[in-house]
Amino acid sequence: MPELPEVEVCRQGIEPHVLNQTVDKVIVRNQQMRWPVSEDIDEVQGEEILAVERRAKYLLLKTVKGTLLLHLGMSGTIRVIDKAFPLKKHDHFDLVITTGKALRLNDPRRFGAILWLKGDVSAHPLLSALGPEPLTDNFPQGYLYEKSRNKSVPIKTFLMNNHIVVGVGNIYANESLFQAGIRPTTPAGKISRKRYDALTLIVKDVLAKAIKQGGTTLKDFTQSDGKPGYFAQELQVYGRGGEDCVVCGSTLKEIKQGGRATVYCSKCQAR
Structure with missing residues (x-):
């Protein structure tokens, strides 16, 4: 998608x-x-x-x-x-x-x-309830922490909620949480302000890099001129379940969350 x-x-x-x-x-x-x-x-x-x-x-x-x-x-x-x-x-x-x-x-x-x-x-109903754009000043450090208080949903589910912040889909949620060292199943309300602030900057960086490289090539996506995107070459966890972690060498685990594939490293993303 x-x-x-x-x-x-x-x-x-x-x-x-x-x-x-x-x-x-x-x-x-x-x-x-x-x-x-x-x-x-x-x-x-x-x-x-x-x-x-x-x-x-x-x-x-x-x-x-x-x-x-x-x-x-x-x-x-x-x-x-x-x-x-x-x-x-x-x-x-x-x-x-x-x-x-x-x-x-x-x-x-x-x-x-x-x-x-x-x-x-x-x-319009399709747009009125959307959260802020992640690559703007409307998505500052501190925002995710405040929105997550008393939330028991897994952080990956929370991060992919378009009412919280738009556009952090499955690919980029996997990649951002890996880089932040946060396990996707951790309850959103249990993550500290410091870790959320780091995650916010990582989300911005991951999305910006993906845009610069033309997106991620899946079987259904090409750019408007028909050329493929190249961010797929940068993926560290998404689509790599069962393979070695690029950081520690441990076997990456794959689970389902909300019907979507979640891949993480149990060592690098210990909590």
């Missing part, structure tokens, strides 16, 4: 092609995505795209009249192509620009979203 770094790389990739450009038309080939495609989405036609933003894992293309919200779901990709580029299976949506380019959404599982929003998008 594309996580925050992958979506941010996508945003950076498409921005130069659509910012301050005018939408020629929209082509919807499949109305049934995670939610039905907005019936009034044709209203974006003729509008100039004034901003290309990201909130959590949502892409927001803003115009005077409204905002086009795109979500990649479990396996979606957005590519910048010539509008006449041959269709592939699962190409469900095109946003055609007057330059002759198009943003094409391909989504085999159709868990993505294509919505046309009016007014203040931050008040």
